[in-house]
Amino acid sequence: MKILSAEQIREIDAKTVTYDAVSSLELMKRAAKAFYYWFIEKYQDKQASILILSGTGNNGGDGIVVARLLSSSGYSVKVCNVEYSKRRSEDCAHNIRRAKAENVPLLFVSKAEEIPDFSDYAILIDALFGTGLNRDVSGIAHDVILRMNESGKTIISIDVPSGLFMDKHTDFAVQAAHTVTFQIPKAALFLPDNAPFTGEVTLVDIGLSRKAICEAETNWFFQVKEDIAALLKPLSRFAHKGTQGHALIIGGSGGKTGSVCLAAKAALKTGCGLVTAYGPKGLSAVLGSWFPEAMVIEDADSDYLSDIAFDIRPDAIGVGIGLGTEPATQKAFYRFLSGNKQSLVVDADGLNILSQHKEWLSLLPVGTILTPHPKELSRLIGSWENDYDKMDKIHVFVKKYPVILILKGAYSMIVNNETVYINSSGTPALATAGSGDVLTGMIAGLLAQGYPAIDAARMAVYMHGRTADRTQSVIHPRSFVASDIIDQIGNVYFELDNELSIH
Structure with missing residues (x-):
């Protein structure tokens, strides 16, 4: 299996939309469904309270779709949308509207004093940042991650632990117990220095274009049984x-x-x-x-x-x-x-x-x-x-x-x-x-x-x-x-x- 950079992954997402004639929203739904199926197999107690910490980009959108899926399946779930940016991606904004229409509980946080008490929840799902992060986390996002890490709760990261850099050393990020990453292995998830952040790593298939993946060139590979x-x-x-x-x-x-x-x-x-x-x-x-x-x-x-x-x-x-x-x-x-x-x-x-x-x-x-x-x-x-x-x-x-x-x-x-x-x-x-x-x-x-x-x-x-x-x-x-x-x-x-x- 190819290990690819954040830039290559973005390119494959875009090519999947073109090659397979799917919308970016459909691709987001595929990713969220893959996480959802992993989650419901591992965590079957629907009474356990779940808080999804979502950001303003597409990773945040993934988290909100996960919330919608869990809510419709009877799980006790709430979304805390962390407004570290004044602008949301179009797909994230779309799914916030859908979540409101479906009566998924939503909380919007832009100040430290607005961060909810994490002791009220059994599981925290991290959907703040994705693979595109290229600067140190600061402001409200930093405050939220710090409190998550101090909470003692089970943390599950969607795609990558928020704050983790894909191509350089990371000093501060979500300390996940599990990372459910989307289809393409990322080298940063397997480095010893990042073990405190990544926890157990699982790859899930989200239907990215095989042609696009084949076209990507790399010298890094994740070897599995079929290889x-x-x-x-x-x-x-x-x-x-x-x-x-x-x-x-x-x-x-x-x-x-x-x-x-x-x-x-x-x-x-x-x-x-x-x-x-x-x-x-x-x-x-x-x-x-x-x-x-x-x-x-x-x-x-x-x-x-x-x-x-x-x-x-x-x-x-x-x-x-x-x-x-x-x-x-x-x-x-x-x-x-x-x-x-x-x-x-x-x-x-x-x-x-x-x-x-x-x-x-x-x-x-x-x-x-x-x-x-x-x-x-x-x-x-x-x-x-x-x-x-x-x-x-x-x-x-x-x-x-x-x-x-x-x-x-x-x-x-x-x-x-x-x-x-x-x-x-x-x-x-x-x-x-x-x-x-x-x-x-x-x-x-x-x-x-x-x-x-x-x-x-x-x-x-x-x-x-x-x-x-x-x-x-x-x-x-x-x-x-x-x-x-x-x-x-x-x-x-x-x-x-x-x-x-x-x-």
Whole structure:
């Protein structure tokens, strides 16, 4: 799915009116209906009092149409129209007239003392500003948002939380529990800095012109199940272990051999035919008792790797998990990088070593996948002021070193040169020890099967997150562990296969 700018979204709205021969009022009604259907499915108590805070623009108009729909369905709803501007959009004014005619309770507010007592309401629906906001909120709108945030009430934002900028850092906005956004993903909704404002984000289809969306150009994408299913290769009836690729997992040190076990099993469960684990003394005993399907090469003389040398020819390599940063290990890592030409994914201590020796980054094969969490990223690219500054620095980094960077976290980002993919799957359950090791193994397994590096990165990140999504009702997120990810990989493949059969 394309992620588009506020200007592009306005253009698509206008093109929808032209291409589909619908009025702007009809488009507003479509948007309001999409929100309404989401709302009545989630909130079925019609006695709970609802206050819709609407503005003077089209987002305010959306809110007023929602009020009309809820009122006609028997919900207890009232509109507070916040007059932060002396002019209303034509569609907003039209729907105010309709609301009056339908006896929807309306209150008009232009001064702080006129703001109603929010304690009288169970739910506040935010429809003050839309995606077009380009200046700091002030005056009566600021006062209303401040009181909303202080109210302790459930706040639901229509399209975007009011006050949130689409293309720069935001310091003040509505702190929504839910954001129901219209059809086109907006990058600002998925940035960590904006988490206090966005809450849970849901996309709803409002019937925008497919042709108009297709015409829009972008380097940013929100990846969902159908995108990942389209990348999946068919499994030949004549496949055997020799045709499905050989992944090598390098890592481990004293007390950290479990990371290699997790990554190795994840690689095999992701579909590669053979996996070899390369690690320190004792790895054979640990891996053999837990995961006998893997082959093992171990450094028999040390609790950490002092050399990385092998005579096998893997198709892809995952390195760095549990590796440690002993001086001898760092030297071995350098020698390995100097001679390696295979597809590569680097994680954990591999990243930490690279951050101490940034000149070694030039040794990485083109398309190497790096998988830092935020702290590891800061060691690689330096600190940042906010998410937009961070993204600028990431783009500079991946241009200087032609790597693919996966920034792990909620809505993990995959950055490949100018292109950014924001991932849709995953829950906080993935914040558990070994989760990153499993991801490294999954990426290595996909690389070994011959997937292009960017496809392997995108598929692994989505599938990794999806394992948590699908277990929410049977494994509490607090109890979810890394081996649960591995156990669910096959079920995620079933989902992707089913998606392909549907389309």
